[in-house]
Amino acid sequence: MKFKKYLPPLIMWLVFEMIAVTLAFTLDNIFYFFNFSYIGTAIASGLVLYGQKKKYARNAVQFAVGLYMLVYLGVLCRENMQIEGFWYYLFLGVFEAAAIHYVIAKILGPLLFGRGWCGHACWTAMVLDLLPFKTPSAPRRRWGFVRYFVFGASLIFVSLLFIIQVPDKGEIMRQSFIIGNIIYYAVGVALAYKCRDNRAFCKYICPITLFLKPMSYFSIFRIKVDEKKCISCGKCERVCPMDVKVPSNSRKKENATECILCMKCVEVCPKNALKL
Numbered sequence: 001m002k003f004k005k006y007l008p009p010l011i012m013w014l015v016f017e018m019i020a021v022t023l024a025f026t027l028d029n030i031f032y033f034f035n036f037s038y039i040g041t042a043i044a045s046g047l048v049l050y051g052q053k054k055k056y057a058r059n060a061v062q063f064a065v066g067l068y069m070l071v072y073l074g075v076l077c078r079e080n081m082q083i084e085g086f087w088y089y090l091f092l093g094v095f096e097a098a099a100i101h102y103v104i105a106k107i108l109g110p111l112l113f114g115r116g117w118c119g120h121a122c123w124t125a126m127v128l129d130l131l132p133f134k135t136p137s138a139p140r141r142r143w144g145f146v147r148y149f150v151f152g153a154s155l156i157f158v159s160l161l162f163i164i165q166v167p168d169k170g171e172i173m174r175q176s177f178i179i180g181n182i183i184y185y186a187v188g189v190a191l192a193y194k195c196r197d198n199r200a201f202c203k204y205i206c207p208i209t210l211f212l213k214p215m216s217y218f219s220i221f222r223i224k225v226d227e228k229k230c231i232s233c234g235k236c237e238r239v240c241p242m243d244v245k246v247p248s249n250s251r252k253k254e255n256a257t258e259c260i261l262c263m264k265c266v267e268v269c270p271k272n273a274l275k276l
């Protein structure tokens with residue numbers, strides 16, 4: 001019974017180790033082994049700490065993975081890990097850096113762990129989650145269309161670099177990573193205060209949700225409710241930062257693809273009716 005609570009971290013760690021070994025061999029680059037071993041170990045450790053009911057387990061993982069990707073890979077190794085970096089490597093026709101990151105964390109990974117990236121690893125959200133508006137105090141605004149413009153703008157920006165054959169595209173990508181993140185943080189914080197909602201940026205602006213939402217619809221890991229135990233008290237919905245209609249097992253429930261697996265609903269349920 002005690003072992004059971006360590007099963008999800010063990011599975012997650014093994015999945016990342018498989019990715020680490022596979023990429024290291026197929027791309028003949030030991031960096032991928034250390035990279036994915038580190039990320040897998042950080043996430044698994046966070047899940048173990050969460051199982052031990054440590055209060056800041058999720059924030060600890062966000063910083064362990066987020067800072068590694070933002071500071072080490074982005075600033076020190078000068079890789080553009082944002083969506084522009086994904087387009088850049090796609091157009092170059094090479095499976096490296098941001099292209100690998102996007103395929104694993106944001107395109108194929110969500111089939112297994114939904115938007116776990118958003119709840120446990122994103123370097124934008126690691127800061128936004130520290131702001132004071134942990135639970136939205138007002139209904140959602142109809143601003144979700146903005147993300148399509150941001151998505152389109154990022155694609156057009158990188159396409160133009162190739163179409164007009166700008167020299168030293170690599171350097172432009174490196175600088176755009178820094179500038180892009182400064183803009184994201186500024187907009188994210190301003191929007192959080194305007195909407196009194198830490199996750200407003202995720203709901204209305206983030207272009208990556210165009211990958212994350214459709215893929216997480218099919219996620220294997222997701223919050224499920226035992227309808228026999230549920231007393232419809234509504235506590236789970238009141239604490240949900242993403243406005244999910246929590247006590248329903250339908251994949252089509254309201255805001256189902258917004259779930260970031262933060263587990264707050266599970267923690268507050270008085271009947272222990274929710275589980276992953």
Ligand code: SF4
Nearest residue numbers: 118122124125202206
């Ligand atoms: S929606 Fe975007 S900004 Fe928000 S956590 Fe997910 S990837 Fe990060």
Ligand code: SF4
Nearest residue numbers: 240259260262263265
């Ligand atoms: S509170 Fe529950 S339903 Fe809402 S995002 Fe977190 S895990 Fe998902």
Ligand code: SF4
Nearest residue numbers: 230231233234236269
């Ligand atoms: S908190 Fe638990 S009991 Fe209350 S509505 Fe949610 S699932 Fe049902």
